[in-house]
Amino acid sequence: MTEQPKHQNSSETPPHERTLKRAISDADKDLRRNEILAAAKRVFSSKGFHSTTIADIAKDANLSYGSIYWYFDSKDALFHELMAVEEQALKDYIYAARKDATTRPDQSFQAAVQATFEFFEADKALVKLLFRDSYALGDRFEAHLFRIYEGFIGDIEAVVTHYQEKGEIIDAPPHLVAFSIAALITEFAHRRLETDDGLPASVVADFVIKLLLEGLLPRRKDRSGGQ
Amino acid sequence: MTEQPKHQNSSETPPHERTLKRAISDADKDLRRNEILAAAKRVFSSKGFHSTTIADIAKDANLSYGSIYWYFDSKDALFHELMAVEEQALKDYIYAARKDATTRPDQSFQAAVQATFEFFEADKALVKLLFRDSYALGDRFEAHLFRIYEGFIGDIEAVVTHYQEKGEIIDAPPHLVAFSIAALITEFAHRRLETDDGLPASVVADFVIKLLLEGLLPRRKDRSGGQ
DNA sequence: CTATGCTGACTGATACGTCAATCTATTAGG
DNA sequence: CCTAATAGATTGACGTATCAGTCAGCATAG
CATH class of the missing domain: 1.10.10.60 (Homeodomain-like)
Structure with missing residues (x-):
């Protein structure tokens, strides 16, 4: 058993031009x-x-x-950080979109939905990975994802309760309603990642919101949506 | 280098009572x-x-x-077969439930939704694995899952078109409507796998259907649902 | 000269799929 | 009816590959 050195980068030309600047500051x-x-x-x-x-x-x-x-520290830690970074990015994006649509509150909601679709489409594969696939990666990421998801549902629920108090939407259990909204948004967003239906985000957002607000049964014309 | 036999189950008492009957027929x-x-x-x-x-x-x-x-042939093949088997089981379960609810067509639909929830709950972990997580397992299973999902959407779409022709629901794009329904069902079903909200399947099914049919905006009492 | 950013060979562990050996139910032959 | 041969079901050790994470050493800024 001869001791042999583990590194021998002698007698060789440097393989690449490694011009890596060290990160000091x-x-x-x-x-x-x-x-x-x-x-x-x-x-x-x-x-x-x-x-x-x-x-x-x-x-x-x-x-x-x-x-x-x-x-x-680890591959997991790196992935967790990615999740956190992207969650924040999505929140920021939605926040900006809602702020732009200050004209009417329901427009703000439409803007949020549309922004979600847009955000998903801007970074398809990653968003799919972070906001869906990581469910399958075991408990370590599932908890994190769940927390993210709950956060969004909580935001939606606040909006729902607000409108319920104003009597503008029916008195269904707000958490279930919020979950339904989130479900439609995420499923549609993911759907659009896989199959490009060619529809612009605004159209899909409109469809989702109209479906949720009006339902499938025909309505009498006499009552319009707004306040 | 002495040739040594690979198996030596001599000089030992059999570790277990291996009474495995061979599968011949x-x-x-x-x-x-x-x-x-x-x-x-x-x-x-x-x-x-x-x-x-x-x-x-x-x-x-x-x-x-x-x-x-x-x-x-492989671990993948085994998993694919599991997917196929469970897909069939779910279909059978739904079919049976719809058949039992022959009284009214919309009851049949409610029964199908409820049956899906029940099926998911009967086998939580597996169903979650097969019908959601396998998305994350790479292309090999993604395609299979997608096919399954498309099949269900197709079934729903047929129902939607049927009711649209009868004028009982609005003329929204049937595929989008079908997808929305599927989205709500699957998301709720999966939701119920993670957090036990204590609600019976029938209540959740009712909620989903009512939400889809009636929407969130209040309706005038004068028009009831059915035909 | 030294602190520390940076390197990449190495370790250890895990697990898929293979395969030669073994075992047993059935058949063929006496 | 009994025994030997055959087919094919069963076994588990092995080959091979992959990778996360470690660590001893190198190199450079200050």
């Missing part, structure tokens, strides 16, 4: 972290959680394998 | 196949796809590792 480190997150986003999106390896991410980020572990 | 082989499927069902349910190993299934089925491969 906190700002640089944040930047590198974000580069890794961006790489992870790309790779996870295209290959799914189980099929992407840390090596894949490292390669995409132009970093070595070990460096990933310098910035993140 | 076609009927026996079918039986064994089904035993394996049942074992796979149990193990997959409790551990998820990636965490269950062929060894787990073999153990649960009281068979050796290799025998699984005598009956199935």
Whole structure:
């Protein structure tokens, strides 16, 4: 048993022109972290959680394998962070959309639904991975996803209760109503990821909202929707 | 290098009372196949796809590792078969429920929705695995699941078109309507797998149908639902 | 010179699928 | 009716591959 050195990068020309600037300052480190997150986003999106390896991410980020572990504790931790980042991004996007549609409250709601569709479509694969597939990744991510989902349902429920108090919508159990709305939105959003039905987000958003508000049974013309 | 025999179950008492009857006849082989499927069902349910190993299934089925491969080509093939079997079981269950509710057509629909909830609840973990999580398992299962889902939507769409022709529901795009119905059903069904809201299936089914039919906006009393 | 960002070979563990050996129910032969 | 041969069902160790995470060492900014 001869002791042999583990590293021998002698007697060879450097394989690539590795011109990696070291991240020294906190700002640089944040930047590198974000580069890794961006790489992870790309790779996870295209290959799914189980099929992407840390090596894949490292390669995409132009970093070595070990460096990933310098910035993140584990593959799971990296994925959790992605979930959190994207959740925030979605919230921000929706918030901005609702703020733009200040004219009428129900328009604000329509804007939120539409914004959700748009957000999903902007980043199809990743959103699918984070907001659906991660259910299947076991308890570790399921809890996180569930928390995210509950948050959105809570937001919707607040809106529902608000309108119920004003008597503008019927007195169905608000949580069930909120869940139904969320269900339709997420399912439609995911549906649109798989099959491109060619419909613009606004049309689908309109359809969903009209269906929820008016129902399938014909209505007498005499009563219109608004307040 | 001494040739050593690979098996030496000599000089030992048989570890278990292995009283495995060989499956010779076609009927026996079918039986064994089904035993394996049942074992796979149990193990997959409790551990998820990636965490269950062929060894787990073999153990649960009281068979050796290799025998699984005598009956199935691969882990994937086994899982695909489970999907197919359960899809058929769900269809049968719904069909039976609708047949029982022959009194009125809309009752038949309510029965179908309720039956779906019941079916999901009877086998929570497995159904969740097969009808949701397998999306995340990569293209191989995604296509299969998608096909199943499309089949159900097609069935619903037929019902929707039927009622539209009779003028009993509004003239919204039938495919979108069918998809919405499917979306609400599946999301509620899955929801009920995770959080036990304590509501009986019939109540939830009623809620879903009423929401879809009547919508959230208040209706004038003067027009009732049925024909 | 030193702290630390960075590297990538290595370890250990896991698990799929294969296969030669073994076993047994059935059949063929005496 | 009994025994040997055959088919094919069953077994589990092995080959092979994959990967998450570690770590000893390298390199560079300050």
